[in-house]
Each structure stands twice: as C-alpha cells, then as structure tokens.
Amino acid sequence: MTAVLSSSPDSIRLHDVTLARGGRVVLSQISLAIPQGSFVGVLGANGAGKTTLFHALLGLEPAVQGSMQINGQPVQRGHRSVGYMPQMRKLIGGQFTGWSMVASALHGQRWGLPWYGRAGRAAVDAALAAVDAQDLAQRPVAALSGGERQRLLLAQTLLDDPSVLLLDEPLASLDPARMRETVERIHTLARARNMTVLMSAHDINPLLGLMDHVLYLARGRALLGTVDEVITTKALTALYGAPVDVVRAGGRVFVVAEGGGSALQEHDCGGCGAHA
Amino acid sequence: MLDYDFMRTAFLAALLVALVCGPVGWFLVLRGQTFASHALSHVGFAGATGALMLGLSPLTGLAGGALAAGILMGLAGDRVAGRDVMIGLVLSVAMGVGALFLHLLTRSASAATALLFGDILGISPGMLGWLVLLSAGCLLGLGIMARPLLFATLQPEMAEAKGVPLQLLDVLFLALVAIATAECAQITGVLLVFTLMVAPAATVLRLGLSPLAGLGAAAGLALAEAWGGLILSWYTDCPTSFWIALLGGAGFLLVGLAQRLRAR
Structure with a gap:
C-alpha cells in the first residue's frame, strides 16, 4: 500500500521494499513516503521489523528487493545526513x-x-x-x-x-516520567531543525499528541498514517488479519488483541497488557 | 650505570617498547581484550621456540606467531576474541607446542628462561634496530586508526552506521597488539607481557582522563615503570621483570586507594 501524506518533499521513500533478516522475510513489499520534518512513531511487536527497517535505512543490510531513498538519494552506509541512535x-x-x-x-x-x-x-x-x-x-x-x-x-x-534521525527504542530503559520528557525534547529539537524523526517504541502513549504519523508494522506489512487513521479497530484488524480492538480510556490508547493480550507488548509479561 | 653499553641499550629498548605498549594497552583494556593479548604472547612463545629450532631469531618467530594469531582472531571476530574458553584453548595448545619445541632444542634451559621471563640486558644492537622499526610502525599505525578505533570501541552500532569498518579495525588492532606483544616480550618475557601492556594502561584508565591525554599518560607511565624496573634491578640485583611487575601492580593499587580515599 502506498501512503502519500502531504505535498512537502519526501524525506524517506520506499518503493516495493522487501526486507529479510537471517533468511526470513520480515517486511514484504512495503511502499511508503515520509515527508521532510515529520515525526513518526514506529510501532510493532518484537520481531515485527522495526530494527530491520532501521538497519536497511542505514544501508547496513541490503533490501531483498525494491528501492529505498533518503532525501532523494539511494540509501547508503555512512550517509552524513542520517543520524542513528541505537538502543542503550x-x-x-x-x-x-x-x-x-x-x-x-x-x-x-x-x-x-x-x-x-x-x-x-x-x-x-x-x-x-x-x-x-x-x-x-x-x-x-x-x-x-x-x-x-x-x-x-x-x-x-x-x-x-542530520536531517533524518532514526531512534531505536529510546524509551526502553526509562521510567514513565522520563519517557514523556524525552519525547518532548526530541520533538522540540526536530521541529527547530526541521528533522524527520523515526522513533520506534513499544508503547504508543508517550508519543500521543506529539507525533505526526504512525508507522505500524505487523505480519510483514506496514501501515502509515496519522494516529486517527491508523490506530483504529478497523485499520489494525485489517493489518493484523485478526480481530484487534483499539480502546481509548483516560486519554490513553490501548491496542488489545483477541484473547486479551496486548498487540504490542511481548505476551510473556503478564501485567503489561495495561499498555498499548 | 649508564657507563655500560648493555645498560644504555637496555634503557633505549625499554623506551621503545614502553612508548608502544602504553597506548596499545590503553585501547586493549578499554576494549576488554586483555585476555586475547595474553594468548597472543603465548602463541608468540610457540613461534619463538619454533624459530630457534630452525635457527632463526626468536623475535622473528615471536612476531610472526603472534601476528598470525592476532589476524586470525580478528577475522574470527566475537566467535573467538570474546570467548574465554576459546582463547584459553588456543593459549594452552600454543604453550604445549612451545614446550615440545623447547624439548627438541639442545640449549633449552637458558633460551626458555629468556623467552618466558625476558632478558633485557641481553638485547643486541641489531635487535635494537628491529625494535626501532617495529615501534615506529606501531605508533604510526595506531596514530592513523586511533580516532575510528575509539568511536568503534565506545559506540560500535553508531560507528557501523556512520561507515566505520568495524571488522577491518578489529583485525588491524589485533595485528598491532601482536607486534607490541612481541616487542614487550623482549623485555618482560611472554609470561609477563601483562606488566607493561596492561598494568600502566589500566592504571591510567582509572583516572578518567580524556582519550588523548590517557594515551599519552599510559605511554609515560609504562616508560616510568620500565625504567624504574631497570634502575631498581641495577641496585638490587633482582630481575628487571620482577621489578616492572611489582611497580605495575603497586601503581594500579595506589591509584585505586587514592580514589577510594578521595571519594570519602
């Protein structure tokens, strides 16, 4: 599916891209375009392909097929205008x-x-x-x-x-109060410098209200759009190919899979179904 | 003490070796590869005994053996360099082979002592020439790769994304370590390479200096300990390696103690 979001020039453009990790296809035939200056939350469960996508955009792992462009140039390793923050x-x-x-x-x-x-x-x-x-x-x-x-x-x-920032789970090891602070800091920086930001996360809530778009990865596919377009029961059920409910409560959003588990969190951490 | 030719040669050799061992050791400790360097010196021992058997100079065998092992270790990557068991195996097999070569040599006893514990007073002018060459090459190599090596050591993922060739650096660095090890073994012997390679560097790293200052300080401390060992051995008649080892250990402990006291 192709999602063209606005008329500003594209910062990142993928066309018919298939990515594999260790011989296994992780993302298949993805096409999308992210405009310059957009703040994108990259969501998906473990193994959905967030890190694989980042590695591909950094030129560390070639795509199985398709073309990837950043600022109109093909993706290449060591691109000066791409900043990468690995997990701590x-x-x-x-x-x-x-x-x-x-x-x-x-x-x-x-x-x-x-x-x-x-x-x-x-x-x-x-x-x-x-x-x-x-x-x-x-x-x-x-x-x-x-x-x-x-x-x-x-x-x-x-x-x-850099004009593009790829941030791999920057909230992973922070306590909740620091999470929001970190997202706000990055958001302010990105606005001031007109940087495109892709930030992967396990929980959508610290990003709510600040991100322009969601890139939701599941089952080898990707869905890009605004929060209101993507985080809906209908859109996510179609993406997962299985019933998924989006529940809004207390100003927070929860994505709940059939059977009660959270669709984003790992399922072995019993109590954390409370987060989306 | 400086009236004697062999003492002047010894001081010069110690200078050449310490200037390389300090900075190379600084990176070695920072990268957590000290055990790997220990193994390199033991492979060097097998190389040196093999060279003696063939009638070559032990330095050639030491450098050759350690260099080959260092490059192989770098190519194998984390599969070997980061694994204690693999390194321990390589180390013991190399020592065993060295023991066999020594057994086959007729004048084994004195050669073994010199290789294992060093013989700084027995360094010939010809060997000094080799040390100059090797030290200059090592320092040049380290000077060229210090910046990306530091980045790759502290932030490997970020460095890789910025186009730093991680594996090439790993191989090149272990090759440097191998040559530094071979040089160091001339003074301290293969068993005590740690004393000049690791002790001064680890002491300096405790101080939290900036990288360039740390590299310089490591060279300075290695030099002070090597010369200190020579001087002490002149006045006490104990082996130089003993004094260098003692100074290295004492320096490390003293800095630790001083930091404990200051933290209170």
Missing part, C-alpha cells in the same frame, strides 16, 4: 566524562588521532547544549542515570547535523 546497552568507557564520550563520535569515521580542534570542540559543546547536557559534560558517564546517558547519545547523533 552495556556501557563501555564509563570513566570518561560526558564531553569525551560525545566527542568520540565527532567525525569518528575519519582516520587519524582523536584531536578535535577549536571548531570540533565548539561542535561538541553545541550538541551538548542542544540537549541541555552542559552540566553532564564534566561528570564520568558511569555516574549518570539512564536518562542522562541517553541525552549524551542524542547529542552524539546531532553532531553531523
């Missing part, structure tokens, strides 16, 4: 200060010594300021909280002044 994982080099950690990503692909020069140091300072992390600059990273470390990661992705 085990910390390496926790004894470094926040400043050194962020600086390590400054033109990190260039050969030579990690010597940054005046312009480089100014760029690092500016990236830290953009995420309000000046106060983290001189503290060892190991002493920072998850949310603070994530601000440093975000600062690193801003160093190249």
Whole structure:
C-alpha cells in the first residue's frame, strides 16, 4: 500500500521494499513516503521489523528487493545526513566524562588521532547544549542515570547535523516520567531543525499528541498514517488479519488483541497488557 | 650505570617498547581484550621456540606467531576474541607446542628462561634496530586508526552506521597488539607481557582522563615503570621483570586507594 501524506518533499521513500533478516522475510513489499520534518512513531511487536527497517535505512543490510531513498538519494552506509541512535546497552568507557564520550563520535569515521580542534570542540559543546547536557559534560558517564546517558547519545547523533534521525527504542530503559520528557525534547529539537524523526517504541502513549504519523508494522506489512487513521479497530484488524480492538480510556490508547493480550507488548509479561 | 653499553641499550629498548605498549594497552583494556593479548604472547612463545629450532631469531618467530594469531582472531571476530574458553584453548595448545619445541632444542634451559621471563640486558644492537622499526610502525599505525578505533570501541552500532569498518579495525588492532606483544616480550618475557601492556594502561584508565591525554599518560607511565624496573634491578640485583611487575601492580593499587580515599 502506498501512503502519500502531504505535498512537502519526501524525506524517506520506499518503493516495493522487501526486507529479510537471517533468511526470513520480515517486511514484504512495503511502499511508503515520509515527508521532510515529520515525526513518526514506529510501532510493532518484537520481531515485527522495526530494527530491520532501521538497519536497511542505514544501508547496513541490503533490501531483498525494491528501492529505498533518503532525501532523494539511494540509501547508503555512512550517509552524513542520517543520524542513528541505537538502543542503550552495556556501557563501555564509563570513566570518561560526558564531553569525551560525545566527542568520540565527532567525525569518528575519519582516520587519524582523536584531536578535535577549536571548531570540533565548539561542535561538541553545541550538541551538548542542544540537549541541555552542559552540566553532564564534566561528570564520568558511569555516574549518570539512564536518562542522562541517553541525552549524551542524542547529542552524539546531532553532531553531523542530520536531517533524518532514526531512534531505536529510546524509551526502553526509562521510567514513565522520563519517557514523556524525552519525547518532548526530541520533538522540540526536530521541529527547530526541521528533522524527520523515526522513533520506534513499544508503547504508543508517550508519543500521543506529539507525533505526526504512525508507522505500524505487523505480519510483514506496514501501515502509515496519522494516529486517527491508523490506530483504529478497523485499520489494525485489517493489518493484523485478526480481530484487534483499539480502546481509548483516560486519554490513553490501548491496542488489545483477541484473547486479551496486548498487540504490542511481548505476551510473556503478564501485567503489561495495561499498555498499548 | 649508564657507563655500560648493555645498560644504555637496555634503557633505549625499554623506551621503545614502553612508548608502544602504553597506548596499545590503553585501547586493549578499554576494549576488554586483555585476555586475547595474553594468548597472543603465548602463541608468540610457540613461534619463538619454533624459530630457534630452525635457527632463526626468536623475535622473528615471536612476531610472526603472534601476528598470525592476532589476524586470525580478528577475522574470527566475537566467535573467538570474546570467548574465554576459546582463547584459553588456543593459549594452552600454543604453550604445549612451545614446550615440545623447547624439548627438541639442545640449549633449552637458558633460551626458555629468556623467552618466558625476558632478558633485557641481553638485547643486541641489531635487535635494537628491529625494535626501532617495529615501534615506529606501531605508533604510526595506531596514530592513523586511533580516532575510528575509539568511536568503534565506545559506540560500535553508531560507528557501523556512520561507515566505520568495524571488522577491518578489529583485525588491524589485533595485528598491532601482536607486534607490541612481541616487542614487550623482549623485555618482560611472554609470561609477563601483562606488566607493561596492561598494568600502566589500566592504571591510567582509572583516572578518567580524556582519550588523548590517557594515551599519552599510559605511554609515560609504562616508560616510568620500565625504567624504574631497570634502575631498581641495577641496585638490587633482582630481575628487571620482577621489578616492572611489582611497580605495575603497586601503581594500579595506589591509584585505586587514592580514589577510594578521595571519594570519602
């Protein structure tokens, strides 16, 4: 299915794209166009293809078929205008200060010594300021909280002044209060710099009211549209090919699969059917 | 003490080796690959004994063996380099082969001691020439790849997305480690490569310096410990390797203690 959202120039355009991981087709014959400056929440259960889609857009894994374009150019590895924030994982080099950690990503692909020069140091300072992390600059990273470390990661992705940001589960390890704060911060940054943002998430609620579009992945297919278009019982039932209910309660949205489980969360975590 | 030729040669050799071991060790500790480097030195031992059997210089065998093992380890990636059991197996097989070669050698006892525990006072001017070449090559190589290597070490996924060739860097770095190991073994012996390669670097990493300052400080501390070991061994008649090992351990502990006290 093709979804053309508005008349502004397309930032990301996929045509008839099939992606596989480990020989298994994850997304099949996807076509979509995301306009420049759009803030897109990428939703789907584990294994629905969120990370695979990001890897493909980064040029790390070629598509089985179809064409992918970013800013009108074919997808390629190391594209300067594409920023990528991976999921947080085990910390390496926790004894470094926040400043050194962020600086390590400054033109990190260039050969030579990690010597940054005046312009480089100014760029690092500016990236830290953009995420309000000046106060983290001189503290060892190991002493920072998850949310603070994530601000440093975000600062690193801003160093190249990207026009497209791919954020892989930035809310995964945050407590609920920090989730909304993080989404708001990214949203403000994206608006100010006219960046296109694709942010994958397990829960739609922290993104509600801030995202322009939802990209919903399920059963190898993708559905792109506004929240009101995509997060409906009818649209999601068609996407899943099975009865799915969208329940709105207390200003929050819940996507519930037949049998009572949540359609987005892993099903082995009993109590978390409370989230969409 | 500097009136003697062999002492001047020893101080020069220690300088050449420490300047490489410090910075290479700094990355090694940061990347969590210290055990891999330990294994490289043991493969180097098998190479050195093999070279002795063939009538070649032990340094050639050490460097050759360690280099081959380092490149293979880098190519195998996390399947080997990150796995204790695999590395332990490689290490023990290499030591076993080295023991066999030693057994087949007639003048085995003195050769074994020199290889295992180092013989800094026995370094010949010819060997010094080789150390100059190897050290210059290592520092040049590290200088070229330091920036992407740092990025790839701290943020591998982000670095890969930005086009940093992770596996190439892994292979190149382990090759550097292999050469540094071979150099270091000339001074400390294969069993004590850790003392110059890991101890100063780990001590410096505790300080939380910025990367460039840390690389420099690691070289400086390695040099101080190597020269300190030489001087102490001159006045006490204990082996140099003993003093370097002791200084390395003491430095690491002292920095840790100082940090504990300051944190209170």
